[in-house]
Amino acid sequence: MLPYWRLSGYYFFYFAFIGAFSPYFTLYLQSLEFSARDIAILMSLMQVMRLVAPNVWGWLAERSGARVPIVRLSAVASLAGFSIFFLTTGFGGVFAGMALMAFFWSAALPLVESITFTHLGGEGHRYGSIRVWGSVGFIVAVLGIGHALDWLPVASVLWMSASMLAGIVLCAFAIPEAVRPPLACAQASLGETLRRPHVRAFLGACFFMSAAHGALYVFYSIHLVDHGYGKSVVGWMWTLGVLAEIAVFLLMPRVMKRVALRAILVGSLAAAVLRFGMIGWGADSLAVLILAQLLHGATFGAFHAAAISLVHQWFPGSLQARGQALYGSLSFGAGGMLGGLISGFTWEPFGAAATYTLGSAFALVGLVWLVRGWRPGDETVADGVGERGRRSA
Numbered sequence: 001m002l003p004y005w006r007l008s009g010y011y012f013f014y015f016a017f018i019g020a021f022s023p024y025f026t027l028y029l030q031s032l033e034f035s036a037r038d039i040a041i042l043m044s045l046m047q048v049m050r051l052v053a054p055n056v057w058g059w060l061a062e063r064s065g066a067r068v069p070i071v072r073l074s075a076v077a078s079l080a081g082f083s084i085f086f087l088t089t090g091f092g093g094v095f096a097g098m099a100l101m102a103f104f105w106s107a108a109l110p111l112v113e114s115i116t117f118t119h120l121g122g123e124g125h126r127y128g129s130i131r132v133w134g135s136v137g138f139i140v141a142v143l144g145i146g147h148a149l150d151w152l153p154v155a156s157v158l159w160m161s162a163s164m165l166a167g168i169v170l171c172a173f174a175i176p177e178a179v180r181p182p183l184a185c186a187q188a189s190l191g192e193t194l195r196r197p198h199v200r201a202f203l204g205a206c207f208f209m210s211a212a213h214g215a216l217y218v219f220y221s222i223h224l225v226d227h228g229y230g231k232s233v234v235g236w237m238w239t240l241g242v243l244a245e246i247a248v249f250l251l252m253p254r255v256m257k258r259v260a261l262r263a264i265l266v267g268s269l270a271a272a273v274l275r276f277g278m279i280g281w282g283a284d285s286l287a288v289l290i291l292a293q294l295l296h297g298a299t300f301g302a303f304h305a306a307a308i309s310l311v312h313q314w315f316p317g318s319l320q321a322r323g324q325a326l327y328g329s330l331s332f333g334a335g336g337m338l339g340g341l342i343s344g345f346t347w348e349p350f351g352a353a354a355t356y357t358l359g360s361a362f363a364l365v366g367l368v369w370l371v372r373g374w375r376p377g378d379e380t381v382a383d384g385v386g387e388r389g390r391r392s393a
Contacts, residue, residue, distance in 0.1 A: 002119050002126075006174045008133035010112060013167035015134035017105075019141030020161040023221045023238050024149065027231075030222060031154045032089050040344020042091075042098050043218045044337050049102035051333030057107035058325030067111045068177045075172035077104035079165040085158055106333070108172070110324035117312050117320065118178035128249040128305055135246040135301075137164075139239050146235015190319055199314055201373025205265060206307055206331035207338075208366030212272050212359040213299070214339015215347075216279070223352050227283045237293055244297030252305040261306045265370060268303035271295045272363035280356025299363075307331075 029039045057074070061067045081104060084097030120126055145160050193199055224234050255264070275295040282288030307327065315323020339362060346355045 002123075003176050004130065006171065006176065007112075007116050007119065008130050010168070010171040010175055011131055011134035012137035013164055013171055014109065014112075014137070016137035016141040017161060017164035017168060019138035019238070019242075020145050020157060020164050022217055023142055023234060024145055024154070024157040024231075025161070026218060027149075027221055027225070028154050028157050029094070032094075034091065036219075036347045037344045038091060040218055040340055040347070042094060044340045044344070045095070045098045046102045046106070047333050047335075047337035047340055049099070049333070050106040051329045051337060053103050053106045054110045054325035054328045054333070055322070058110055058322045061111055061114075062319075062322055066177075067115055068172075068175055071108050071111050071115075071175065072169075072172045074104040074107040075165070075169040078108075079162065079169055081105075082162055082165055086162075106328070108168075110328045112175070113308060113324045114320045115175065115178050126253065127308065128252045131305075132246050132249040135242045135249060138242045139246075142238040142242070143235045146238070147232045149231045190315075190322060193314060193319065193323075196314075198374040201370050202265070202307070202310060202314075203327070203330050204373065205269065205366040205370035206327060207335040208362045208369060209269060209272060209299070209303055210331040210335030211339035211342075212276060212362035212366065214336055214341075214362075215343035215355045215359050216276070217336070218340045218343055219347055219352070219355070220279070223279070223283060224289075226352075237289060240290060241293040241296030241300075244294045245301035248297040248301030249305060252302065255302075256306070256309065260376075261310055262370075262374060262376065264302050264306040266367065268298045268306070269363050269367035269370065271298035273360045273367065275299055276356045276359035276363065280353040280359070283352065 026039055026043065029042060034042070057070050061070055078101050081097055081099075081101030084093060084100065088094060088097070116127065116130060141160075141164060145157060148156065148160070194203075220238075221234050224237060225231070229237075272295075275292045278288050278292040278295075282292070308324075311323045311327045312320070315326075339359065342358065343355050346358065
């Protein structure tokens with residue numbers, strides 16, 4: 001039987017931590033009087049570790065066949081690393097705590113994604129109904145903490161984030177392992193898969209989409225506060241984006257039966273080009289910001305749902321954990337690191353508008369890369385992935 005609630009609970013707390021950490025930890029760092037460059041360097045460690053750690057842990061999981069023990073180890077070690085923030089406010093100490101926490105925290109999600117799809121078996125279209133609980137967790141955290149920080153000191157974000165990590169630990173010990181059935185394609189070659197033009201085009205597009213989001217995840221809260229919005233409004237704006245994401249996740253099972261996965265990726269990248277220009281140049285208008293946040297349903301929700309489905313198709317059997325790790329490391333890792341770091345170096349000298357315009361440019365490059373590199377029908381010829389694969393053309 002599908003362990004629906006145990007998987008959903010893990011996603012809930014995992015993304016609740018992101019809802020506590022990503023929007024508000026930058027405000028905490030700003031309260032410590034770190035510069036924009038320092039903040040970008042510290043936050044980029046999350047992406048740096050997502051570039052390295054998932055591949056290490058994915059390789060270990062593939063060799064050992066033990067995914068759940070690694071997920072549990074990562075949960076406990078992440079909480080231990082985060083605890084360092086309670087002991088120091090110096091850049092060196094915060095850097096060490098961030099590096100340790102991020103190395104273990106980034107190991108888990110690709111493995112949990114792999115476990116989830118193994119449990120789902122031939123019902124991969126139900127992924128969105130499980131993943132949507134992660135969006136719910138994000139909303140609960142970002143809204144609750146946003147309102148709380150209007151009357152609590154910003155340092156309170158530390159213990160609130162730590163409580164989310166504790167929830168991850170509990171859920172990690174509740175997740176059951178999923179036995180992977182033997183597949184004829186289980187011994188597929190990773191090198192052979194990566195040599196396919198449509199796979200390379202897809203991964204390149206994922207890289208640039210995450211780079212486009214770099215300034216959003218590092219400076220969006222600071223951007224809103226600098227334009228006079230309160231922290232509760234900051235929380236609501238993050239929530240609005242995730243509500244759009246939830247709506248998309250709920251609709252995706254039906255959408256993916258009717259719309260090609262390639263078309264979903266193309267539309268999402270086009271929406272990102274528009275969205276980040278609106279955030280950069282329209283921050284004085286609440287209506288513009290609301291519309292831009294609604295586009296999060298496309299730029300993250302639809303894009304991620306389509307991408308994770310393609311990874312499941314193109315990296316079958318024993319390649320599943322490494323495929324998920326590769327997707328995470330190239331997109332959220334390398335792409336997110338590039339976008340976040342560059343935003344740290346452009347924020348103060350060039351301003352928010354220029355920084356978010358650069359995000360639009362990243363999305364445009366990803367769009368062109370995808371359209372030129374993945375021709376409709378390429379994957380049908382190369383992979384023979386069946387009826388659902390043919391629909392993704």
